[in-house]
Amino acid sequence: MFRQASRLLGRSSRLPRVRAMCTEVPANSNKDSAFVEAWKKVSSTMEPPQTPSTYMEPRPPTPSSLPSKLTVNFVLPYSSQLSGKEVDMVMVPATTGQMGVLPGHVPTIAELKPGVLSVHEGSDVTKYFVSSGFAFIHANSVADIVAVEAVPIDQIDASLVQKGLAEFTQKLSSSTTDLEKAEAQIGVDVHSALNSAITG
Known part of the structure; x- marks a missing residue:
């Protein structure tokens, strides 16, 4: 019983605060309308912001027929x-x-x-x-x-590619840290691709 009374009392004590907040809204809206009016006066003299597309040349149009080249x-x-x-x-x-x-x-x-x-x-x-x-x-x-x-x-030296591939393969097998392994793996991948490009 006592709890219910305290709850009701708590609710009723909040109501005036809520009503007070509601009565403050028109005052804020007057401030907002004053700001909007002031902004309208200033914004007419301002230039719109520039974007990167403003400085870029327009993209060439897409041809209507399939080009030959x-x-x-x-x-x-x-x-x-x-x-x-x-x-x-x-x-x-x-x-x-x-x-x-x-x-x-x-x-x-x-x-x-x-x-x-x-x-x-x-x-x-x-x-x-x-x-x-x-x-x-x-x-x-x-x-x-x-x-x-x-x-x-035609400017790639096949002997240097083979030498580099052997070096990076050896580094990959002897590397101890993750960084060393990653660097060696990149070297193996690039030299393997170079080797395939020359032979294939």
């Missing part, structure tokens, strides 16, 4: 290997497997793994070994390929 831009951090080159096809070593890119390919972003990138232009095929990077295939039949490192296959 694929435009390739192949760049490295220190040089441009191909710029606006029209080719028939490009094969890129994506992490999901070898990916052929033809004119009209669906827009795609693919991460590259160590392997062979081949550029097909008629009967001519130019091959590069790439270490890693990304391929951006756009809807307008443009492929932008960005690699960390790349070298034409």
Whole structure:
């Protein structure tokens, strides 16, 4: 009985506080409306914020018919290997497997793994070994390929590749820390891919 009375008393004592809070709302709304009016006066003189897209050139339109050629831009951090080159096809070593890119390919972003990138232009095929990077295939039949490192296959010394593969394989078997194992595994993977590129 005593508990019920204290509960009822507690509820009734809260009501005036709640009513008092409710009566304060119009005062706050007056302040809000004053702020809104002041903002309207200032905002008309302000320029809208600029975004990166404001400074970018518009993307070329998607052609209505399938183009006969694929435009390739192949760049490295220190040089441009191909710029606006029209080719028939490009094969890129994506992490999901070898990916052929033809004119009209669906827009795609693919991460590259160590392997062979081949550029097909008629009967001519130019091959590069790439270490890693990304391929951006756009809807307008443009492929932008960005690699960390790349070298034409015919400039790779097979004896140095075999030597490097043997060294990293030995390091992998003798490494004691996780960092040493990871570094050695990367060396084995890259040199194995180089070896496959030369022999295959």
